[in-house]
Amino acid sequence: MSALTVSALRKSFGGLRVTKDVDLNVEPGERRLIIGPNGAGKTTLFNLITGELSPDSGSISLLGQDITNVPSRKRPHLGMARTYQIITLFARNTIVHNVRLALLGLSPLRWNPLMDLKHQGHLTEQAQEALKQVGLAQIAERPLSQTSYGERRRVEIAMALAQKPKVLLLDEPFAGLSIDERQDVQRCLMAIPRDVTMVMIEHNMDVALDFADRITLLHFGEVIVEGTRAEVVNDPRTREVYLGH
Amino acid sequence: MTFYLVLTVNSVTFGGLLFLLSAGFSLIFGLMRIPNLTHGSLFMIGAYIGATFVIGLLGVKLNFWLAAILATLAVALLGALAERLLLRRLPGDQLAQVLVTLGLSFMAADACLALWGGDPLNVPTPDGLGGFVRTGIGAFPLYRVAVIAIAVVFAVALWLLLDRTRLGAMIRAGVDDPDMARVVGIRVSQLFTIVFALGAGLAAFAGIIGGPILSVYPGLDQDMLPLALVVVILGGSGSLLGSFVGSIVVGFLYNFGQALLPELAYFVLFLPMLLVLLLRPQGLFGRHVP
Amino acid sequence: MIARTLPIAVAVLALLTLPLWIGGTYYVNVTSQILFYAIFALGLNVLAGYGGLVSLGHAGLFGISSYVVGYMLQLGYGHTAAILMALAVGNVSMAIYALLSLRSTGIGFIMITLALGQILWGLAYRWISVTGGDNGINVPTRPAPFGLSLADSGNFYYATLVVFLLSVIAVAIFARSPLGAALMGTRDQPRRMNALGYHVLAIRFWACLFSGLLTSVSGILFVYYTQFISPQTLALTSSAEVLLMVISGGPGTLLGPIVGAGLVVVVKNVVSGFIERWNFLLGAIFVAIVILMPEGLVPGTVRLWRLATRKRAPAKAEIKTEGKP
Incomplete structure (x- = not known):
């Protein structure tokens, strides 16, 4: 049973499709990093997973339970917690x-x-x-x-x-931090036991590579590459997204 | 039959007045996000100033239209001053804006009572508009028909202003996305003052041309403000079309309600508003939920 | 501990002995007014202060309870039935009011409650067969609980004082409770509260009911005090007046609304003897407080006091967390 499964998730605002058929499968205890340049739809994906936005189609399940139609306020009670990129x-x-x-x-x-x-x-x-x-x-x-x-x-x-979440979603926990502060936060995250599954968003790839078991690269709302650290880093499509053209 | 015809003409006339009143309210709310609770007061002050000159209370007796223009300009200036001196200090703080505009409306109401007393002022119909228009289906008071025409002219003029001019483009940009408007370098500060003065002037103008129909009395402000609110909630804030349709609807509800169900007139008036709130909270033509 | 309890004990003692030293029925009556308006302000403060939901239609709810008492007595029912009915109708009305207005927050909430308040005023004004229209309803007698006739202004004062103290205690307990903390959380970060597992709408709804209960209670005291109810009580001016009590004293504090009620009632009763233009002054106070002391008199005075007593008070940077509500 996966900790978190997202399948064929879609969301558009007006004519703009910000999430295009996203599939995601995170195993229990896994550390997953979601990277992508600004505007890739990372935070939107989180908002869909936590239910702050509702998807146009697709489904989400948490620890084997379909939560697509569960109101966002009930999801923490089922073992999901998140942090915000913009401190709230x-x-x-x-x-x-x-x-x-x-x-x-x-x-x-x-x-x-x-x-x-x-x-x-x-x-x-x-x-x-x-x-x-x-x-x-x-x-x-x-x-x-x-x-x-x-x-x-x-x-x-x-x-x-x-x-005490089973699945913890971290939205750019390093944003705006100095190098020292970043290390403090990194230590906190490293110390979290493996019974917590973690998904982290980061737009700067270098910052959080050590953290990840697997990496998903998101670009314009679409999953471009997914795999182990080495696979994603060495994939030519990753370079294309990050270095352009 | 004639009863309903007369009621219909009255409704459309009242709707026209409401449009002049609420168009400014809606723009101010839509653009600046300021809930301007002085809007009823501006209507009343305009009516009082206009009436003073039309009746000749100060010994100066002016032509109706000249008096209307004077009152409009004076109140537009008042509005600009209130915006520059007070509201501008409270950007984004809506609670403070509500309180300040509410406080100002109390001061205005009391000042009007002190200056003009408690008795209603009856404003005579302007020269040449006292008669009736005779048509195949009946005779209608000429002045009411004129008010409808004026409202339509203003609606078209406002639409042209918003749709065809640079100022209008800036206002529309501001209504759609105030932050973005700032970023692209629209001088929002000046724009706010202009829109506030425009809204205040329109309200005052509505007040004075409404004078011959409604007369001018203490409490006129509190009668009009909730109507403007209902119009904006019905039509949606920042939308000219919304204000127009909302005004006509409220005009009908108000007049028919008063005539047919006098005890529950207010209920009839506010019921559609509640329905809109429940079913379409951004208003019929609005884009944002307030 | 003594520093906290001593002033409270002194205040309660002063209130208990007030008719003995204040020097005249007139002043006892003014104090009664302060007390029931303070209950009203405490009720609005639950919403506006702790919940961040500024209601501009509360006078309508206040007036409903007053009218129900008047109407029930007119129909020939006793005081107990009238009071119970007023509480019931007041709370049901509040529930409906909440269901309609809580669809929105911030400015939308203000506008909707203003409109709802105007509906209630319009009903009072126009539904003449029930409310008597502009003539209002007279309440010929006051009740006599346990054989104590409240027609006596001293007795009425003590009855009001008991209800007032109970209300203060209820609000104090609520403000420290988990539900109170949750309500304040929904005021500051509603989105976060939802993400933390709270039912934001339900929390606000309960807060409305609590606010409505206090409002009803004060409305009942009001109608027995004046022995008369007319549409004027439900007008926007009245809603604004009670909001001024909350804002001027200090929203979100326990003492603030009470001080605010005292200020407004005293100014209204005393100053209106000298100045005719009470509403002008009311408006001017509103504008001045918002511009000069936006946090309210009680927190504002505390801040000034601290500045004065501690010469170098640590500069407390006002840091706001980002994020849109």
């Missing part, structure tokens, strides 16, 4: 509250209007644990407005990890 955090709150919100999203407690959230010790503990994984446990109580860009990237990852 709760700027008024502390780091730990951001992660707590991620945990609460999967807990039936989220409907409770009477309890004091701060007294839910287990949520805070789990949040701290996730923050430890990304090396932010010491500054958990810091307001998000007083954190650096690199720290925010790691908060994004901590929020996804806190949900």
Whole structure:
């Protein structure tokens, strides 16, 4: 059984076809890298997989279950989590509250209007644990407005990890980071155990090659090449896409 | 039979006034994303200023059309000032814009009450338009027919402005994609002031030519603003055609509702709006969901 | 801990003993008004402050409950039946109002709620067989719970105070609860909240119902206070007034709407004695607050206080996360 399967997925905006019959099959525990130049339709593909957009045709299944028509808000409950390329955090709150919100999203407690959230010790503990994984446990109580860009990237990852996903989708987790910060993030990602399947988008090929078991090259919404690291890097079509003409 | 004919003419006339009012509202909303809650006030201020000169309250008695032009220009200037001095400080902050325009509308309403008092002003019909048009099916008040003609002329003129001129092209580009318009170097700042002044002027003009039909009274602003809102929700924001069709529909609903179901007139008026919201939230002719 | 509880204890004590020291029935009545308007403002704050959903039609919902009380009494029912019916109708109306307006957010929400508020006003104004039109409905008597006649302004004050304190406690509990945190999350990052597994629409719907309950309760207190209800209560001006209470005090805070209610009621009662043009002043305050102190009086004062007491306050850079809601 695959962790994530996408078949014959199509999406157009107006006349523009941004996803053209995309097939994707990711095995459990696999690290998959999706590369492609800007405008290749990578983020759109993620939005289709997470259900933030609905496809015109095709199907998506998660751990063998067809989720094509499952509303996006239910997909995290089935074991799917994502990070955003454009940081999407709760700027008024502390780091730990951001992660707590991620945990609460999967807990039936989220409907409770009477309890004091701060007294839910287990949520805070789990949040701290996730923050430890990304090396932010010491500054958990810091307001998000007083954190650096690199720290925010790691908060994004901590929020996804806190949900204990089976499939983790990472949308350009290195975007906008300095070399040092990039290494921090890389360490976090490398430390994630193999029971989590990971799919990462990156437009800069060099950044994330070490990460990948297999690579899918996307161009103008179409899968051009798919294979192992070596296969894709050495494929002439890859050069064509990246070097042009 | 004549009853329905008269009602129909009244509906179309009222629709014409609403079009003049809501075209500006719709453009301002569509282009600048500003929900201009002073729009009813601009209509009322225009009507009061115009009426002052038509009746000769200040000792100066002017020809109706001259008074209308004066009122239009004065209110257009007011609109430009409000945009330059206040709204411009709050770009993109719609809540703040709502509050500021709401605050301004309260100030305007109270100022009008202080200046012109609580009694309605009756504006006389302009010279030469007091009679009736006689046709095979009946006689219609000439002034109402003239208002319809004026509204149609303005609709065509606005359409030409938007469709055939450089200014219009810039406005359309701004409505379609405000960020892109900035990127390609349209001077959005100036454009906003022009559109705001244009919208304010149109509202004021509608107010004064509506004077002989509606009269001018405190609370006129609050009667008109929700109608403009309904028109824009029905027609879709930023669409001239939408404003036109929406205005005519609301004109009919308002007049027929008042005549046939007076107790539920407001309900009849807002019901189609709710249906549109439920079935087609971007409005009949709109492109974006507000 | 003492620093937090002491001011609250002093405030509650002051409110409990208020008729003894405030010096006159007139001021007791003004305080009663502040209290029920504060409940109304707290109710709107749940939506506008915590939920980021600015409703400009709340006076319509407030008025429905008032009208139901008046109408039920006119039909000959008792106070208990009238109040229960008002709560029921108020909440059902809120549910419908929410279903229609929650299809949109931001500016669309404001426009739709404004229009819905106008419908309710129009019904009150025109549906003369039920509402009496411009003449309104008189409420000849006030109830007498446990044999205490609320016709006495002191008793009415205490009844209002009890309801007010219960409302404050309810909002305080809600604001700290998981559901409250989720609501604030949907205000700041609705898309993210959805991706985290929250049902954004349902959370907003529950917030509407809570807001509607407080609004109904305050509407009932209002109609018993004035013993009269007319379409003016449902007008856009009234919706704007309560919104001004929330915005001026500080949206999304517990104390803000209460301070705002105090400010507006005092200005209205006291200042209108000196200046005729109350609405002009109201509008001017609106404009001034939005331009000068957009975060509201309570957070604004706290900020200024901190600046004044700490000479070198750490420059807190206002950093917004990107991303479109």
